[in-house]
Amino acid sequence: DTVMTQSPALAVSPGERITISCRASESVSTLMHWYQQKPGQQPKLLIYLASHLESGVPARFSGSGSGTDFTLTIDPVEADDTATYYCQQNWNDPLTFGSGTKLEIK
Amino acid sequence: EVQLVESGGGLVQPGRSLKLSCAASGFTFSNYDMAWVRQAPTKGLEWVASISTGGGNTYYRDSVKGRFTISRDNAKSTLYLQMDSLRSEDTATYYCARHPPGLNWFAYWGQGTLVTVSS
Numbered sequence: 001d002t003v004m005t006q007s008p009a010l011a012v013s014p015g016e017r018i019t020i021s022c023r024a025s026e027s028v029s030t031l032m033h034w035y036q037q038k039p040g041q042q043p044k045l046l047i048y049l050a051s052h053l054e055s056g057v058p059a060r061f062s063g064s065g066s067g068t069d070f071t072l073t074i075d076p077v078e079a080d081d082t083a084t085y086y087c088q089q090n091w092n093d094p095l096t097f098g099s100g101t102k103l104e105i106k
Numbered sequence: 107e108v109q110l111v112e113s114g115g116g117l118v119q120p121g122r123s124l125k126l127s128c129a130a131s132g133f134t135f136s137n138y139d140m141a142w143v144r145q146a147p148t149k150g151l152e153w154v155a156s157i158s159t160g161g162g163n164t165y166y167r168d169s170v171k172g173r174f175t176i177s178r179d180n181a182k183s184t185l186y187l188q189m190d191s192l193r194s195e196d197t198a199t200y201y202c203a204r205h206p207p208g209l210n211w212f213a214y215w216g217q218g219t220l221v222t223v224s225s
Binding site for chain 1: 150151152153165167168201206209210211212213214215216217218
């Protein structure tokens with residue numbers, strides 16, 4: 001299975017620009033997607049195909065990358081962005097998720 | 107408004123069975139591939155199974171093949187997951203999710219239903 005590695009946690013102040021990384025164990029082309037999961041809620045799609053913003057998602061969120069290295073950027077971060085962020089690939093079967101990056105807003 | 111509402115979770119003993127349901131509304135259910143994704147307590151997300159629009163094609167992760175069956179009733183706009191021979195490692199919140207047409211990510215998710223496998 002394709003393993004995606006994410007840094008486990010990040011603590012930042014409102015107004016900062018942050019990047020969350022996701023590294024795949026093998027190339028996934030641009031078939032990488034990003035989700036936000038707030039405590040006690042279901043996941044929400046933010047970015048699909050590495051860089052496409054899902055409808056209704058604020059333009060503060062953006063994605064980039066291809067191959068094995070991907071980045072989710074939030075600029076500027078707001079207090080409401082407190083959540084765990086997951087990447088997901090579907091280039092290789094089975095589709096797999098990263099372990100998540102927990103974002104805390106100080 | 108797209109809505110996915112799961113039901114059927116609960117406490118079940120190892121080796122027993124449970125059937126989850128997901129009632130869909132707000133869209134033409136028969137036009138979309140659907141999936142189940144689970145999340146063990148305090149853990150990350152794990153894809154479980156997917157099914158094509160007509161139900162003729164099904165896909166499973168290896169750890170549930172032969173034990174879980176995904177199905178759908180398009181007339182009732184309902185997705186199912188029959189879980190047999192349950193193990194403690196199947197304990198998780200199970201989410202129903204909708205694929206974009208012909209694509210393999212998840213644009214909409216239900217609130218989830220908790221399955222606990224324990225004696």
